[in-house]
Amino acid sequence: MGKYTKQDIFRMVEEEDVEFIRLQFTDMFGVLKNVAITSSQLGKALDNKCMFDGSSVEGFVRIEESDMYLYPDYDTFEIFPWRPQQGKVARLICDVYTPDGKPFEGDPRWILKKVIKEAEDMGYVFEVGPECEFFLFHTDDNGLPTTLSHEKAGYFDLGPTDLGENVRRDMVLTLEDMGFEIEASHHEVAPAQHEIDFKYDEALKTADNIMTFKLTVKTIAKRHGLYATFMPKPKYGINGSGMHVNMSLAKDGKNIFADENDTLGLSEDAYHFIAGLMKHAKGMAALTNPLVNSYKRLVPGYEAPVYIAWSATNRSPLIRIPASRGQGTRVELRNPDPSANPYLVLATCLAAGLDGIKNKLEVPASVDCNIFEMTDEERKHAAIEVIPESLYDAVRYLNEDKFICDVLGEHITSKYTEAKLREWNDYKTQVTQWELDEYLYKF
Ligand SMILES: Nc1ncnc2c1ncn2[C@@H]1O[C@H](COP(=O)(O)OP(=O)(O)OP(=O)(O)O)[C@@H](O)[C@H]1O
Ligand SMILES: N[C@@H](CCC(=O)O)C(=O)O
Ligand SMILES: [Mg+2]
Numbered sequence: 240m241g242k243y244t245k246q247d248i249f250r251m252v253e254e255e256d257v258e259f260i261r262l263q264f265t266d267m268f269g270v271l272k273n274v275a276i277t278s279s280q281l282g283k284a285l286d287n288k289c290m291f292d293g294s295s296v297e298g299f300v301r302i303e304e305s306d307m308y309l310y311p312d313y314d315t316f317e318i319f320p321w322r323p324q325q326g327k328v329a330r331l332i333c334d335v336y337t338p339d340g341k342p343f344e345g346d347p348r349w350i351l352k353k354v355i356k357e358a359e360d361m362g363y364v365f366e367v368g369p370e371c372e373f374f375l376f377h378t379d380d381n382g383l384p385t386t387l388s389h390e391k392a393g394y395f396d397l398g399p400t401d402l403g404e405n406v407r408r409d410m411v412l413t414l415e416d417m418g419f420e421i422e423a424s425h426h427e428v429a430p431a432q433h434e435i436d437f438k439y440d441e442a443l444k445t446a447d448n449i450m451t452f453k454l455t456v457k458t459i460a461k462r463h464g465l466y467a468t469f470m471p472k473p474k475y476g477i478n479g480s481g482m483h484v485n486m487s488l489a490k491d492g493k494n495i496f497a498d499e500n501d502t503l504g505l506s507e508d509a510y511h512f513i514a515g516l517m518k519h520a521k522g523m524a525a526l527t528n529p530l531v532n533s534y535k536r537l538v539p540g541y542e543a544p545v546y547i548a549w550s551a552t553n554r555s556p557l558i559r560i561p562a563s564r565g566q567g568t569r570v571e572l573r574n575p576d577p578s579a580n581p582y583l584v585l586a587t588c589l590a591a592g593l594d595g596i597k598n599k600l601e602v603p604a605s606v607d608c609n610i611f612e613m614t615d616e617e618r619k620h621a622a623i624e625v626i627p628e629s630l631y632d633a634v635r636y637l638n639e640d641k642f643i644c645d646v647l648g649e650h651i652t653s654k655y656t657e658a659k660l661r662e663w664n665d666y667k668t669q670v671t672q673w674e675l676d677e678y679l680y681k682f
């Protein structure tokens with residue numbers, strides 16, 4: 240049973256004086272799209288009759304087959320608190336369907352739903368809590384984003400040093416207005432870098448929440464004359480922004496990753512899940528780290544992972560098991576960044592973990608020392624592999640991992656690969672400032 244019925248939505252629109260409704264969906268590349276309707280069209284929208292031109296959305300369909308339908312998920316009805324309070328603006332997150340009434344295979348939300356169904360058939364609920372980091376920068380005289388900030392604060396610092404402090408407070412209050420349960424918010428390590436953590440939930444809800452979170456953070460920053468960016472590594476020499484993904488599986492309301500009798504308090508299935516994530520980490524990288532820029536974050540020295548390993552005691556590997564046990568027992572994957580499409584990231588993470596469980600994959604020994612301080616020889620001896628080092632490598636690994644390609648389906652795999660190779664080739668031909676600074680005078 241859903242949270243809202245059609246009648247509930249009509250009633251809320253009437254009572255709350257909602258004038259506009261945004262029908263939202265997310266494209267393959269994690270970009271939020273929407274078409275706005277007035278409340279006079281609500282009945283049509285709720286009957287799945289609203290159409291859009293799919294050929295205008297990158298990675299969707301060709302012009303000859305362009306009609307797509309939006310099927311609103313009633314439970315996602317939410318009013319935007321930052322819009323006028325008369326003639327309010329609300330949104331509904333939608334699934335994308337083809338004209339013959341089938342889910343569109345290029346819709347990332349559908350891909351996630353498919354894997355969730357598979358988990359449900361095994362009796363599992365997939366619970367996920369993300370940690371989204373972002374930067375707040377000034378805009379220039381034309382209102383365009385810069386990488387400038389006047390902030391000096393660092394990790395966990397308290398104001399009033401920081402202009403960002405008030406902005407973050409406003410973000411938290413707005414998110415709470417929209418039903419988010421905010422667990423923590425703090426200044427991150429780099430100047431102008433922040434993090435707001437919200438409570439974990441079932442995977443589909445969390446993926447929707449991540450999209451809403453990014454929209455809200457950007458909107459509130461703009462209101463304060465700042466620009467919020469989720470670009471993974473906006474500045475050389477300081478930390479980049481990650482989106483650690485905390486995951487657990489529940490069966491009949493009980494966290495099945497916990498086992499008091501184990502030395503680390505983890506169940507067999509938790510170990511298999513970790514092994515599945517490790518097996519597919521390279522194949523998933525093009526999704527968890529989708530930009531050319533993503534790979535500039537995954538370098539030693541900035542709290543971001545580089546090596547495929549796991550540990551219950553330290554933060555340097557790809558996978559960390561945070562200390563909390565019982566219902567809080569979870570696996571934290573540390574390489575995803577907030578530019579990723581959350582639907583595709585959660586779909587592939589869940590599928591990889593389930594692959595581990597189904598096939599009883601064995602985890603290698605945990606690496607409890609600082610991997611960055613090991614020599615290449617020591618890492619080789621411990622069979623520690625490296626996360627792909629560029630978008631190009633990541634796309635290659637994706638196409639080699641048939642299991643992950645199957646999760647994504649033919650449509651997304653081919654369109655995604657095509658677009659990401661185009662992005663890489665465009666980047667590859669650029670002459671950067673670094674090259675000019677290094678070479679122009681020498682040669
Ligand atoms: N059982 C669980 N399953 C999935 N997620 C969970 C579970 N329990 C807690 N979480 C989520 O994990 C996230 C924890 O974030 P928190 O910032 O505390 O983690 P952290 O990794 O210790 O922090 P950091 O990496 O910034 O030092 C929250 O979103 C929380 O709701
Ligand atoms: N900003 C770091 C993470 C810092 C943290 O541990 O919270 C990253 O790029 O992943
Ligand atoms: Mg953090």
Ligand SMILES: [Mg+2]
Pocket residue numbers: 370483571
């Ligand atoms: Mg974390």
